Amino acid sequence: xxxxxxxxxxxxxxxxxxxxxxxxxxxxxxxxxxxxxxxxxxxxxxxxxxxxxxxxxxxxxxxxxxxxxxxxxxxxxxxxxxxxxxxxxxxxxxxxxxxxxxxxxxxxxxxxxxxxxxxxxxxxxxxxxxxxxxxxxxxxxxxxxxxxxxxxxxxxxxxxxxxxxxxxxxxxxxxxxxxxxxxxxxxxxxxxxxxxxxxxxxxxxxxxxxxxxxxxxxxxxxxxxxxxxxxxxxxxxxxxxxxxxxxxxxxxxxxxxxxxxxxxxxxxxxxxxxxxxxxxxxxxxxxxxxxxxxxxxxxxxxxxxxxxxxxxxxxxxxxxx
Numbered sequence: 001x002x003x004x005x006x007x008x009x010x011x012x013x014x015x016x017x018x019x020x021x022x023x024x025x026x027x028x029x030x031x032x033x034x035x036x037x038x039x040x041x042x043x044x045x046x047x048x049x050x051x052x053x054x055x056x057x058x059x060x061x062x063x064x065x066x067x068x069x070x071x072x073x074x075x076x077x078x079x080x081x082x083x084x085x086x087x088x089x090x091x092x093x094x095x096x097x098x099x100x101x102x103x104x105x106x107x108x109x110x111x112x113x114x115x116x117x118x119x120x121x122x123x124x125x126x127x128x129x130x131x132x133x134x135x136x137x138x139x140x141x142x143x144x145x146x147x148x149x150x151x152x153x154x155x156x157x158x159x160x161x162x163x164x165x166x167x168x169x170x171x172x173x174x175x176x177x178x179x180x181x182x183x184x185x186x187x188x189x190x191x192x193x194x195x196x197x198x199x200x201x202x203x204x205x206x207x208x209x210x211x212x213x214x215x216x217x218x219x220x221x222x223x224x225x226x227x228x229x230x231x232x233x234x235x236x237x238x239x240x241x242x243x244x245x246x247x248x249x250x251x252x253x254x255x256x257x258x259x260x261x262x263x264x265x266x267x268x269x270x271x272x273x274x275x276x277x278x279x280x281x282x283x284x285x286x287x288x289x290x291x292x293x294x295x296x297x298x299x300x301x302x303x304x305x306x307x308x309x310x311x312x313x314x315x316x317x318x319x320x321x
């Protein structure tokens with residue numbers, strides 16, 4: 001059985017004292033050697049963490065029952081997956097203005113979100129001819145997999161979605177709008193935004209794509225491709241089995257097996273998407289990093305490596321559930 005347990009979680013709930021929660025939460029996670037990222041904001045908590053099973057469950061119990069949270073996370077839900085290796089190298093407990101950045105502070109998902117639809121009921125909803133289906137994720141995520149018939153807003157970050165909604169006339173051609181995302185957090189916030197803009201019948205996939213892939217049998221699935229995830233697994237398929245994509249270490253673009261066969265791909269250094277766009281200085285640094293990774297692998301050691309800034313900042317900032 002795989003050794004490490006990954007828990008993805010989020011909850012929109014008023015945490016006006018969120019700044020006071022950072023230090024105790026960090027201390028508990030460090031004591032249990034947890035890796036990953038947890039985000040705290042006035043609107044709630046969001047994150048994905050990994051560690052040994054008993055340690056992850058200890059942290060989850062702390063979130064749900066510690067006195068400092070005053071019962072506000074008692075019904076916190078999480079999704080589990082298992083890996084042979086830790087999917088994260090470091091631990092971060094960060095304070096944010098929003099746990100997922102839309103840039104519309106008056107939108108309150110805890111009060112305004114659309115109608116939840118369970119994964120087992122999702123196929124029937126999106127097969128309804130009166131429904132328009134919207135993928136709320138970013139363009140590079142949609143590029144490796146989405147639901148059949150879904151609209152791709154071609155956003156580079158979630159904060160671009162409100163502009164797209166305001167300018168997309170097709171959204172008002174059908175009476176119902178269904179929205180989905182990786183783990184539920186972005187579509188929950190986006191449906192709240194839609195309702196604030198006058199859309200009345202708005203639905204979102206409860207638990208997101210990950211819950212759908214975990215719950216719905218592959219032979220009944222309307223999902224096409226793989227699902228991008230914000231950790232070292234890169235992508236997952238039906239049953240949450242690890243997918244076929246890998247990160248480019250220079251630009252963090254998810255790379256298919258075909259991309260990795262390109263003559264422009266160089267392991268750890270460049271890929272077809274960033275080839276020719278990287279400075280010589282950065283290429284040398286990446287080449288040295290790759291050399292150290294290979295040496296560590298030969299010695300059967302874990303190489304964390306130097307911190308780097310990916311081309312898509314939002315992919316590093318979020319632990320998307």
